[in-house]
Amino acid sequence: MPLKTSWLNKELILQIIRSTSWISILYFFGLLFALPIRMLMMYTAEEESIAQYNPVNSLFHYEFVIQLGLTIIIPVLLSVFLFRYLQVKQSADLMHSLPIRREKLFHHYVLSGIILLILPIIFVAFIIMGVHAAFNLSSFFHLKDIGYWVGTTIVLDLLIFSAGVFVAMITGISAVQGVLTYILLLFPAGMTVLIFYNLQMLLFGFPTDFYLHRNLETLSPLTYATLLDGRPLQKIDVILYLFFTFLFYVFSILLYKKRKVESASEAIAxxxxxxxxxxxxxxxxxxxxxxxxxxxxxxxxxxxxxxxxxxxxxxxxxxxxxxxxxxxxxxxxxxxxxxxxxxxxxxxxxQGFGFYENNVPEQSEIKKVYLTDSPRMNLDPKLYGYTFTPDALQEKSNIELVRKLHQQIINDKKINAQLPENEFMRTAFFLYELENGKIVTRQYRVDDRIYEQLFKPIYESTEYKMASNEIFHIDADEVEYLNIIGNGPGKWTVPFRIEKDLKEIIELLRADILVESYEDQNYYSGRGSNIEIFLGKDHYVYLDFKPTYKGLEKWLKDRELLNQTTIVPEDISSIKIIEWDSKEMTHPDLIEEKIENSTEVLEIKDIKQIKEVLTNAGWGRTHHYIAIFHFKEGNYSERLYLDEEHAPEFVKAFFK
Amino acid sequence: MIEVQKVSKVFDRYEAVQEAQISIQKGSIYGLIGSNGAGKTTLIKLVAGIYQPDLGRITIDGQDNFENTKVKKKMFYIPDHPYFLTHYTTLQMAQFYRSIYPNWSQERYETLVASFKVNVKKKIHTFSKGWQRQIAFILALSTRPEVLILDEPLDGLDAVVRKKVKNLLIQDVSEREMTILISSHNLRELEDICDHIGIIHRGKILIEKELDELKSDIHKVQVAYKGEVPEHVIKRLSVLHTEKRGSVFLCIVKGKEEEISELILNTNPVIFDLLPLTLEEIFIYEMGDNGYAIENIMVE
Structure with a gap:
């Protein structure tokens, strides 16, 4: 007598629903509160308060933390409870004594699980569509945003769920299943960080940051999920995640078929x-x-x-x-x-007997070299916004200088490895492109002061200045506006929008930068006024307006804008100077105290002397004197520094 | 017909079953006896198709049982502690099994429920252990299995229910030629329903016998002589065990009753008695040295 055998067993599905649908219901209510109800709360208020809301990037904007928590917790919880029957000895015996093959059991459980996972998302999506239509929310988001939200949530949920199922096959304890699932999901990202970090410790010059900043977050769906409110899921990642979901599914069946029922309650089956x-x-x-x-x-x-x-x-x-x-x-x-x-x-x-650590490519091998203080290069603007990447150095002489610097850093390995972190430490990142197409990268933390003489010729070379200053890479036509931002009482931000002005300012800045010395670059950076160039959509270029930028200074003076944008001697009533020969940064309170208690304070009121101190003072790290500028306007003072080299003669004479 | 052929099962830390070999005829009730930890449950789960043997083969009507739905549809297994789907009522369990076992008989189920007076709408886990076991029997018999596998099934049942259950089992065996594999740590518990007995000890099957054959084949002989004991006659008997109590010899002898009587009476003994043995005694003597080792499991 042929028996009617249907592939689907209704009672089995009913059993699954009875035991796990509470998770689905929980998920539904979580999403309901996070999205449609939240939307009602926001958009059904008074007209004026609705006006404060901008259109959202994506639906993840709504109660993102709750959404994130649900995406991370619900799929794993579901996989744990679904496969509880495998981990409890008695139920494992019961289910496997039935005349149902393991594949069939597996498919029933996993597919029911997937449906239980997806249904709340779909229901909530329909409710959002209803809310969208009823309250006309088109100014905040569109129907295609709902589609993106549904798709992204499902893709991530499925991957996390299938990882949970996969781990269920490997372990025999539900708690271990939960923990191992999260470990597995974090594994690619966590392991990468761990290994690179440790290599950095073991190998002098290993460019950990260079490797780590590259889409590290996408290595784990959990870390990826945390970024969803800010950046969209990329197509390639969708494909990758679906592929891994499929892979976990296939491997889970294979493992299930090999799994022994008696491994219930074993940590590893x-x-x-x-x-x-x-x-x-x-x-x-x-x-x-x-x-x-x-x-x-x-x-x-x-x-x-x-x-x-x-x-x-x-x-x-x-x-x-x-x-x-x-x-x-x-x-x-x-x-x-x-x-x-x-x-x-x-x-x-x-350690490879030092081969890695001591390797500086030969001059003849090198096609070009990048020397920067940050390994964050060539970032995807879609993910990180606009970031400037300098050009490489190709002049033979510069390559030779970079090699010399690199070799010296390696020679000083012992010193460099032991130096404590301080304000003079900087990252030196080397990226060589070789003639044979290979790339050699190294990253070091070095003390500026030790390598000053080696950095100087590189940083002062025209090629380097042009390669690494963004001002040489922008086109005046593309500039939307340029602000010179004054700093101090009575100073203004002066905007420029006329193309002719922009062209002139950019040309002058380029010329001023090209003649700037390495010492001045450091000495004057961080003081005074700023220049901000806006090139549209998150793309800004910032520069210091240094007192050495004589060309720009003259241009502003000719247009009677200098007084508005920079501090001029006429703004200052007096300057108090004290000697402060400390190598390290000093807390402002200590300085105030010192001035009050000191008998040796030089006070200047003469406008000529004020001018001399003003043009020579820097925010430099190496300082010998501290100058406190008191302004005429307001009860305002500012602190700058003088080093031995820049200090005017009358200052030196006073403290002799 | 169930054939267990040289089956071994190793768990991580020990070998639970070693080269076990049993065969169970269709329509027979096979009792598997062993102390706790002897390997009964493992062997039972192997036969039920829950565990996969590491070595050897288990076939039911010539087909391997593991992951074989065709075979498993005709089998039902009741574990030592009956277990049901979480929060299920008897009715829900019945629906569940009905969807899975094609031979399910609703009529049988209803009769059994009525005769045991079970409230089928009550969640099973709220019943006492004894009741849960009865429900397990009701559900098992409703699937009308050809092979019923029971692990220590009579534990926790009172005498009345025990009798009732035994009767039901025997009824199905006689009506439908159902085969039963039943385990216990107590020989006496199974004495009255089994027709075959296998004894398992430390993972090995020590002995496998048909009960009727056993009972008729082994005898206790008490004999005394005035003078010399006729050794040559004794040697012709198949003696498993001898003891001397004063002038009385006590022998356990294998063989047909008439043959033994004839031989011994010919030697003109002063005293001659031929007595039947209890099942326990039979096993103990049959197994020789091992018998003493497991004596305690018989007489509990």
């Missing part, structure tokens, strides 16, 4: 995976330990090694305890010893 788990945990905690101690102890190498050892031991025993489900695992030393030996060899391998 597959014997062969247990060593991977054990040493994987050991490795991760080792890296975390190293990172933690290195970070807390100011990048100390010895403490990092200590962190490695402590991290490995903790991780190894925790993993063992989980696997054995017992505290008594401390007699197991052999595995730890073997692990230690292997890691020691890996460490030697990484």
């Amino acid at each position: 597959f014997t062969k995976l247990r060593s991977i788990f054990k040493y994987g945990v050991t490795f991760c905690t080792m890296l975390v330990g190293g990172m933690y101690f290195a970070e807390v102890q100011n990048e100390s190498f010895d403490w990092m090694i200590f962190g490695y050892i402590v991290g490995s031991i903790i991780g190894y025993y925790i993993a063992n305890m989980l696997l054995e489900k017992s505290w008594r695992v401390f007699h197991k030393l052999k595995g730890l010893v073997i692990y230690g030996v292997v890691i020691a060899f890996v460490y030697i391998g990484i």
Whole structure:
């Protein structure tokens, strides 16, 4: 007698709904409050208060934290409760004694889960559409925004859910399933950070930031989700996430077929995976330990090694305890010893006998080189907004100078590695493009003062100035406006919009920058007025208006704008100067105190002397004297510094 | 017909079943006896198709049972602690099983529910252990299985219900030729319903016997002589065990009753008695050295 066998078993689905639909309902209400109800709260108020709302970038704008929390928690919760039947011995026995093959069980559970996950999103989407139509919310968002929201939420939910299902197959404990799912989801991003960070500690010059800033967030759906209110999901990531969802699905079935029912209540269901788990945990905690101690102890190498050892031991025993489900695992030393030996060899391998650390490409190999103080180059403007990337240096002489600097930094490895962080430390990032197409990148933290003589010729070269100052890369035609922003009492922001003015100002600034010395670049940066150039949509260029920019100064003076935009001697009633030979930054309160208590204070009221001090004072890091400027207008004073070189003779004479 | 052929099952930390070999005829009730931790439950779950053997094969009517829905549709397994879907009532459980087991008989279900007087709309987990077990039986028998697998099924039932359940089982066996695999740590509990007994100890099947054959084949002989004991005669008997109590010899002898009587009477004994053995005694003597090791599981 042929039996009517339908692929779908209604009772099985009913059972799944009975046991897990509460999660779906929870999800529905969460979304309902976060979106449609929130919208009603915002847009049904008085006309005036509605006016304050702008159109939203996406529907993630509404109660994003709640939406994010739901996306991160609900799919994992659902996967845990769906596959509870695998992790509880008695129900595992019951379900597997039934005449239903595992594939069928699996598909029933996973597909029902997917439906339970998607339905609340769809329902809420319909409600939003209703709200949108009823209250005419087109000025805030459009129907296609609802589509984007539905699609993005579903893609992320499905990936997180399928990861949860995959982990359900691997483990036999529901709690472990939850924790491992999050670890798995964070794994690509977390592991990348951990490995790169540790390489930075182990390899002098390893350009961690250069690698890490590149779309690190997209490596994990969890970190990606946290950015959803700001930036749109990219097509390539959608494809990638759907592909991984599919992959998790397929691997889950394969694993399920191989899984032993008796592995319910085991931390790791597959014997062969247990060593991977054990040493994987050991490795991760080792890296975390190293990172933690290195970070807390100011990048100390010895403490990092200590962190490695402590991290490995903790991780190894925790993993063992989980696997054995017992505290008594401390007699197991052999595995730890073997692990230690292997890691020691890996460490030697990484060090590679100094090959990596000592490598500076030969002059003849180099096509061009970038030298910047930030490894954040060539960022995707869609994701990060506009960021300026300097040009490379191609002149032989400059390449040679960069190589010389690089080689010197390597020669000083011991000194550089031990220097504590201070205000003179800067990042030196090298990116060589070689003739054979290869790229060599290095990143160092170096003390400016040590390498001043090596930086100077590079920074003063015309090629470098043109390559790395954005002012040389902009076109006056594209400038929407340029502001010279005055700083101090009675100063204004003067805007320029006429193309002729813009062209002239830009030309003058370029000329002034080209003759600026390296010392002046540093000495005068950060004081006085600013120049802001707006090129449309998040694209600004900022410059200091330094007293050495004589061309621009004259141009403004000719138009009688100088007094409005910069501090001139006539603004100042007096200047008090004291000697303050401190190498480090000083707290302003200490300075005030010093002036009040000091007997040796030089007070200037002569306009000529005021002018001399004003043009020579900087916000420099190396200072010998502190000058407090008292303004005529208002009860206002400003503090600037003088170094030995810039100090006028009468100042030096006074303190002699 | 169930064939367990050299089946081994290793768990992480120990080998639960070692090269177990049993065969169960269609329509028979096979009792699997063993102490706690002997491997009963593991072997039962292997037969039920829940566990997959590491070595060996288990076939039911010639077909492998693991992940074989065709075979499993004809089987029903009741675990040692009956378990139901969370928060399910008897009625819901019945609907669930009805959708899964094609042989489900609604008529049988209704009769059984009526005869046990079960409130089918009450959630099963609110019933006592004993009631839960009865509900498990009702549901199991309603699927009209060809093979019923029971792990320590009579634990926790009072004498009346126990009798009722046993009767039901026997009824299905006789009416439909249902095959039952039933386990217990107590031989006496199964003595009255099983026709075959297998004893499992430390993962190994020590002995497998048909009960009727056993009972008729083994005897306790008490014999005393005036003078010399006729050793040559004794040697011709298949003696499992001898003991001397004063001048009385006590022997456990295998063989047909008439043959033994004839041989011994020919030697003119002063005293001669031929007595039947209890089932426990039979097993203990049959198994020789192992018998003493597991004596405690028989006489609990």
